Amino acid sequence: MDLLRFTTAGSVDDGKSTLIGRLLYDSKQVFADQLEQVEAASAALGDDGVNLALLTDGLRAEREQGITIDVAYRYFATPRRKFIIADTPGHEQYTRNMVTGASTSNLAVVLVDAQQGMTQQSRRHASIASLLGIPHVVVAVNKMDLVGYREDAFERIVHDFTAFAAKLETTDVTFIPISALHGDNVVTRSDAMPWYQGPSLLYHLETVHIASDRNLVDTRFPVQRVTRRRNPEYRGYAGTMAAGILRPGEDVVVLPSGFESTVEAIDTLEGEVDEAFPPMAVTVRLADDLDVGRGDMLARPRNRPEVTQELDAMVCWMSDRPLAARGMYALKHTTRDARAMITDVVYRLDVDTLHRDPEADRLAANDLGRVRLRTTTPLCVDPYDRNRSTGSFVLVDEQTDSTVGAGMILDRG
Numbered sequence: 151m152d153l154l155r156f157t158t159a160g161s162v163d164d165g166k167s168t169l170i171g172r173l174l175y176d177s178k179q180v181f182a183d184q185l186e187q188v189e190a191a192s193a194a195l196g197d198d199g200v201n202l203a204l205l206t207d208g209l210r211a212e213r214e215q216g217i218t219i220d221v222a223y224r225y226f227a228t229p230r231r232k233f234i235i236a237d238t239p240g241h242e243q244y245t246r247n248m249v250t251g252a253s254t255s256n257l258a259v260v261l262v263d264a265q266q267g268m269t270q271q272s273r274r275h276a277s278i279a280s281l282l283g284i285p286h287v288v289v290a291v292n293k294m295d296l297v298g299y300r301e302d303a304f305e306r307i308v309h310d311f312t313a314f315a316a317k318l319e320t321t322d323v324t325f326i327p328i329s330a331l332h333g334d335n336v337v338t339r340s341d342a343m344p345w346y347q348g349p350s351l352l353y354h355l356e357t358v359h360i361a362s363d364r365n366l367v368d369t370r371f372p373v374q375r376v377t378r379r380r381n382p383e384y385r386g387y388a389g390t391m392a393a394g395i396l397r398p399g400e401d402v403v404v405l406p407s408g409f410e411s412t413v414e415a416i417d418t419l420e421g422e423v424d425e426a427f428p429p430m431a432v433t434v435r436l437a438d439d440l441d442v443g444r445g446d447m448l449a450r451p452r453n454r455p456e457v458t459q460e461l462d463a464m465v466c467w468m469s470d471r472p473l474a475a476r477g478m479y480a481l482k483h484t485t486r487d488a489r490a491m492i493t494d495v496v497y498r499l500d501v502d503t504l505h506r507d508p509e510a511d512r513l514a515a516n517d518l519g520r521v522r523l524r525t526t527t528p529l530c531v532d533p534y535d536r537n538r539s540t541g542s543f544v545l546v547d548e549q550t551d552s553t554v555g556a557g558m559i560l561d562r563g
């Protein structure tokens with residue numbers, strides 16, 4: 151069964167918690183003991199019925215105990231699909247959280263309050279979803295009950311959002327009018343909005359076509375480690391397929407060294423396989439005895455990533471200490487660790503207006519901007535819009551060992 155990863159984005163009080171609670175509750179993913187707790191807490195607050203936001207927040211608190219996490223991953227399944235929700239609490243660090251949660255998402259649900267309409271925050275969330283290359287966006291127009299379930303309220307938001315999204319690269323945008331509180335169009339279709347002919351949110355999540363979002367063209371296999379098992383002659387390269395397809399008998403090039411060989415066999419825990427594709431974890435054996443190690447990448451001789459020490463990237467900055475030219479950081483890209491120096495801050499992007507400020511010489515926490523970097527060792531990279539996995543990296547502060555930036559590599563053309 152396939153898996154859809156999605157993230158939710160909304161401003162404070164748009165109803166994110168209520169929506170997630172509703173999805174879990176109506177698709178019967180809530181355990182009896184959790185439900186009892188929430189019913190008791192709801193009653194204590196004077197709510198009749200179940201306060202769904204409490205349900206989500208309760209699960210959140212449970213997860214957060216003792217560990218600082220910015221993104222809680224929540225799992226649920228229906229007969230059609232498995233789901234992972236990257237639930238991003240906290241309002242201060244929304245850009246950072248959204249970047250963390252969204253970087254592997256297939257889809258983003260952007261909540262817009264039907265009464266308030268498009269806000270600066272909605273524009274920001276749409277911009278970030280687009281920059282992160284999330285292939286599918288759902289605009290869930292929530293609290294339709296507060297506008298009398300009127301079509302014109304919904305249409306106004308569709309119109310405003312579409313006008314703004316025209317400036318973005320996101321192509322697949324679906325609008326769904328919902329009431330998370332009452333459950334309209336969340337799991338089941340609502341009778342309250344006969345003018346809406348589309349699917350419920352859950353049905354859309356179950357059926358949106360994601361198979362072709364994977365890049366099966368550019369073969370990329372970052373080597374995680376060299377394994378020697380079974381016998382002394384056995385030497386395999388273990389890792390996870392980042393893109394493309396790999397089959398025994400095919401020619402490969404090892405980068406950055408440039409040595410070429412042929413795939414002899416592909417092993418998995420279940421035995422040998424005829425082909426490997428993302429996100430399979432496999433061990434590749436080559437016909438020749440080459441010097442291959444962690445951080446190297448296998449690709450096809452005629453379809454290679456760029457091997458470079460100069461990067462142009464959009465960076466989302468997450469640290470209170472600003473990013474500025476000449477800063478040095480540890481850089482993690484696929485399985486390779488390097489060090490990088492910021493050589494230039496090209497511009498800072500205002501995600502509300504999409505205006506570029508070329509005068510900016512630094513990025514503060516939650517800023518996005520274009521920077522140039524030079525790395526100490528060569529990296530095998532693709533543009534992010536071609537391949538999210540070989541096109542992204544993180545920057546780590548070497549003193550505190552904390553992640554301070556997420557980067558998306560741009561095509562320098």
Ligand SMILES: Nc1nc2c(ncn2[C@@H]2O[C@H](COP(=O)(O)OP(=O)(O)OP(=O)(O)O)[C@@H](O)[C@H]2O)c(=O)[nH]1
Nearest residue numbers: 161162163164165166167168203292293329330331
């Ligand atoms: N009338 C109405 N109220 C709603 C709806 N959805 C949420 N609300 C209410 O809006 C308020 C905020 O909802 P939350 O789910 O806590 O929203 P949130 O702030 O986005 O959630 P988090 O930031 O994730 O904690 C609560 O009082 C909800 O009951 C809706 O569809 N209709």
